[in-house]
Amino acid sequence: MGRPWRLLTPRGRFFVVVGVVGLLTAMVAGQRDIMRLALLLLALPAVAAVMVSRARLRLSCERAIEPAEVPLGSPMRGRITLGQDGRLPAGILMLEDSVPRELGLRPRFLVDKADLSWRREVEYPLLGRVRGRFTTGPLMVRTTDPFGLVQLDRQFVATSDVMVTPQVVALGPMRASGGGGSTGEARPHRIGVVGQDDSLVREYRQGDEVRRIHWRSTAHRGELMVRREEQAWDPSANLVLDSRVGAHAGRGLHSSLEWAISAAASVALHFLDQGYSVEIFEADGPLHITGSMGQHSSASAELVMSRLTDLTPKVTSSLHYAVQSAAEERAGQLVVAVLGRMDAADAHTLLRLQRNRSQGMALMLDVDTFADTPASPRQRAEHELAGQILRENAWRVVDVPRGLGVADAWAALGELRAVA
Secondary structure (H helix, E strand, C coil), rough: CHHHHHHEEEHHHHHHHHHHHHHHHHHHHCHHHHHHHHHHHHHHHHHHHHHHHHCCCCEEEEEEEEEEEECCCCEEEEEEEEEEEEECCCCCCEECCCCCCCCCCCCCEEEEECCCCCEEEEEEECCCCCCCEEECCCCEEECCCCCEEEEEEEEEECEEEEECCCCCCCCCCCCCCCCCCCCCCCCCCCCCCCCEEEEEEECCCCCCHHHEEEHHHHHHCCCCEEEEEEEECCCEEEEEEEEHHHHHCHHHHHHHHHHHHHHHHHHHHHHCCCCCCCEHHHHEEECCCCHHHHCCCCCHHHHHHHHHHHCCCCCCCHHHHHHHHHHHCCCCCCEEEEEECHHHHHHHHHHHHHHHHEEEEEEEHHHHHCCCCCCCCHHHHHHHHHHHHHHHHCCEEEEEECCCHHHHHHHHHHHHCHHH
């Protein structure tokens, strides 16, 4: 009794209740007409239940999400191709696809074809409103009779995976950045090298040693040229991403955290395209972008997007662990920090990364402009003091209010010169 009763819709249950009451009343009153009507009310749900439960649906389902990987805030389209090839009509089919609420509403559609064989394609819109990995499906199929007395739910097993990645912005070259490498001068040059050392020449400058004059080049060019020794070009960069939940504000794709993650992804891919070895350090430590010996691989770009897609805000209140990890693993590198709300202690912690002629650059988000309510005057003063501490210690710092794009903030950073 339990399963047949669950097959009935509210209308079907109403028919059964009225039929039972009518049947009992007719038996007591001896009214055959009422009995016939009661039996009809009981028979209709019973026949519908048998037909729906015994119907063998031969449905096929093909599904896809296009594209399956999109940047945050980008639209997608789900596509379902449904078909039947059976010996009996399927009746009325109501279909609903399971969609995470982060991507949109669950699409519902109706198939009322009475043909034995048919095929229908349905598309519905999706929007990547939240960064992360999601699964759509499986498709649920609800079969019902023409009178709406009985319904039976079935579902396919196929699902579709969706990946909503951080937004990546193309960045222009930073002529004033000077990228530091673990070997070579503070501003390495892109040269084709074979071996460990390469002999280069440049114009003579006052104060250069006479023993460094390159006489062959001097005779060839007609002006004094000197020899400059440079080692193999192997620049690398450390990115510090402030992923502390308390350092950010705002909601969804317009939050300061998503801006910071987008900036980190854009800067990392920019340096990888330039041939740099890159590592990203968030509040809980490194994301392990580079391989052993500090060398970047062809999969580094994919690792950047994968790691940052899965990144979640951390409850830690300090940048100590991120800075400690960066200082222990890779010293003497170019440092780019994408920061949320700061205080003086955070700024002094970051100064530990600036050693061995490494250059520090920071994008400091004005988190108050992302928040619904402004910070206290004390927090505001602490944030400004942190920026001042970094600037006084030769960091290039750009304040980033809401509405300033990542590319514009990067360009502004390139126009600054560190304070000596």
